[in-house]
Amino acid sequence: MDLQQMRYVVAVAETRNFTRAAERCFVVQSSLSHRIAALERELGVKLFARSSRRVEPTSAGVAFVAAARECLAAADRAVADAAAATGVVRGRLAVGVIVTTAAVDVPELLRRYRARYPDVRVVLRSGRSDELAGAVRDGELDIAFLGLPEGERPSGVEALVLDHDEHALVVPAGHRLAGASRVTLREIAEETFVDFAAGTPARAQSDRAFAAAGLVRDVAYEAGVVELISRLVARGLGIALLPSAYVRPLAADDPALELVRVLDGPHRTEYLVWSRFNPSPATRAMLDVLGVGQRPAET
Template identity: 85%
Template sequence: MDLQQMRYVVAVAETRNFTRAAERCFVVQSSLSHRIAGLERELGVKLFARSSRRVELTPAGAAFVAGARECLAAADRAAADAADATGVVRGRLAVGVIVTTAAVDVPELLQRYRARHPDVRVALRSGRSDELAAAVRGGDLDIAFLGVPESAPPLGVEAVALDHDEHVLVVAAGHRLAGAPRVTLREIAEETFVDFVSGTPARAQSDQAFAAAGLVRDVAYEAGVVELITRLIARGLGIALLPSAFIRPRAAEDPGLALVPVVDGPRRTEYLVWNRFNPSPATRAMLGVLGVLGAGAPSTAS
């Protein structure tokens, strides 16, 4: 058994297709299939159930893949640590980001990072703050940029607050409140709302604000992306509360939207988080690019 065989098995498990797995591993399919078949003979078990149309992990295969991922991660970390000892940063950096991040220009950050550390392979993944924080705690992500209510900082990770922001009311340009100097939650509670999906941290920020004010609102439209939310608003189908720093540049370019300050609206904090346990050289290098002192820097979350 060798690491290459493990990589082949993991690739097939993730793609559920021998042809796509071979393409990912930059090898011909016959060679990949031959190496996996040899590994199955060595182990005395079948790792995959195959048919002409489907490839599925067997129970033995699922158990093997879990261990193989750990071995491959350890091997990659060993190679990265060896390179780091010579002053060269290598390996992989997995970055998570929420779609409404505004405290950091993530594409510009990744460009600077690549210029300094071209031997690091960066993987980027977007998602919900709670999912990304869990992925950092579990080791699936190295760092993540989150946005959460001020009352709910991320737990179980090293965290640095990047920015504090308040939500603004977003309405269609022809809405009765467009141009108002400011509003309160009570003044807008009877409106129809567009918001993120219920149960997400992005939605919780507004839900908590209305609950704290003793108000109930009608969320008629739920969406997972801001672009759909703003399109629904521009059509006059509802209003929304969105982070100020994120939405202001976009509203400035969209004549169909108007922003109104909210006196008692939600507030959120954007965080940079990373795993507190032995950050990789690639992670430490990113913390350096961001100006964070390093893995030993004081944490704002526990």
């Protein structure tokens, strides 16, 4: 058994297709199939159930793939640590980011990081704050940029506060509140709202603010990205509460949108989080680029 065989097995398990797995591994399919068959003979078990149309891992294959991923990650880490000992940072850096990140210009950050560490392969993943924090805890991501309701902290990870922000009311031009200097939640509670999906941290920020004020609102439209929310608002389908630091530039470029300050509206905190367990050289390099180094996280 060798690492290449493990890579082949993981590729087949993830693609559920020998041809696509071979393409991913830059090898001809016959060679990949031969190496996996040889591994199955060595182990004395079938790793995959095969038919003319389907390929899926057997119970033995599922168990093998889980351990193989750990072995491959350890091998990659060994290469990265050896390179770091000579002053060269290599390996892989997995970064998570919420779509409304405003405290850090993520594309510019990645540009600066690549300029300093060109041998590191950076992968970017967007998602919900709770999902990204969990991925950092599980070792699937190295760092992540999150946004959580004021007073809520990510657990099980190192966390550094990047910024505090309040939500602004986003209304279509011509709305009765367009041009108002400020409003309260009670003044807008009867409106129709556009918001993020229920149960997400992004939605919780507004839900908690209304609940704390003893108010109930109607969320008629749910969307996963700010761009769609703002387009729905611009068409007059509802109003929205969005982080002001993120939405302000969008509204400045779109005459169909106007922002209004909400006196008792939601607040959020943006965090940088990373794993407490033995961060990789590539992760430590990113923390240095961010100016974090290894100083204690903020409380």
